[in-house]
Amino acid sequence: MHWQSGTAQLLPRLIAGRTRGPLFLTDRKAPSRTPTLDTCPTTGRARLSYRRAAELFEYQTRAITSPNGQARGFTLHQLRHAALTHDAESGTSTPMLLARSRHSTARSLERYARPGVDAVASHVAHLDPATRRRAPGPS
Template sequence: MCAVVTRNGGAREVIAWQTGTARLLPRMLAGRGSGPLFLTDRKAWPSVAVDDVDPSMGKARLSCRNAAELFEDHTGVLVDGPYTLHQLRHSWLPHAAEEGASPPVLMKLSGHTSVRSLAEYARVSDEGLRRYQADSDPAARRRRGH
């Protein structure tokens, strides 16, 4: 599944998501075609921009600050927690890199516009490098019968 989104700065692009997210989205969207996805638990102030208010409920979009606080509060109980939304956003990039995703794919997935900024987050672990080397070794593939 995919959708067109507007990124910070106004750039529009297509994003794609996996099955688990696709199964959750209908419940989260609840029939809405526009407006905020994550809502606060209270009505919006009159000064809140129209695009940041759910028209059917009158509730405001969850601010980045509030979302970050909630996320950090709820991940504080996890091992090595609490985590930040920034960490969540980039947590899967090393895994995708280790699975063999190319730099252009990683850049598209993450929204990075330069390889330099991508390289800060898509670091391959020592174990990932060993696995890649073993899987791409022609002699090892012959031994395995590939």
């Protein structure tokens, strides 16, 4: 797993000195049938499920999507989509986008790699030979 610097700086607070066990935990003790790898050895709490993580993320982002908190929040899929879209807009190569998204074909990336108008304008300006000639050379 690879983390950007902002996330990496927050991880020590989340880990809080723990050296093993799942990182995102439920609020309650794990049932006895829960596999050992899915249980925190210190607290006995279970690993947070993807479904519950999605519910929490959506709930916590309601204030962002609607001032009164009535609208639905963002989904984890939208978060993933936004990250891949920003990567594509910043010029990340298709092989890197495939590796990061864990998709197997470039066709599956089409829904994410839809650069906005500003990204396309920046790309065209960057490649414009007239612009490059006008740029000051090294001193």
